[in-house]
Amino acid sequence: MSTIGWIIVAIIVAIIVIAALIAGVVAARKRRREQRAAQAAELRSAALEQRPDLSAARHGTAESEANAKLARAEGDRAEEEAARSRRALDQEEATHEDRLREADRLDPAVDDEADDYQPGANLSQGEAGTEGRTYATGAGRGTRPPDGATPTTDGPTPGAHRRD
Secondary structure: HHHHHHHHHHHHHHHHHHHHHHHHHHHHHHHHHHHHHHHHHHHHHHHHHHHHHHHHHHHHHHHHHHHHHHHHHHHHHHHHHHHHHHHHHHHHHHHHHHHHHHHHHHOOOOOOOOOOOOOOOOOOOOOOOOOOOEEEEEEEEOOOOOOOOEEOOOOOOOOOOOOO
């Protein structure tokens, strides 16, 4: 065989080797694609199996959000009710104080223009008719009459009585 024959054989062998390599690469890529396709199918299948769990989670989240919204609405209503109650109490307190001021204004024994004037300051609970009086007791002076005590004549408490 001549050199040209050997060159032709070498070229044919090289072409066959290159074709085999190309076929191997193509086959490897095809196998890789098939493996990735199978892996993707498994992932999709697993995702579809978990989908009901996501629906339950979505449902639970929606329910929690609805409960939170209701709780906020109840809180708002409670705050509004508390504000209404506070306004009503403020009005009742103001009315009560107005009545005390009017009574003090009419009472000649009360100096309602004194700097330290307090509406109804000389009023004790449950002691109607004893307002503004001090009583001499064995232990000192007090506003509540002990048994058998007599009112003192020491004079009015500053700011609570008129000074005539």
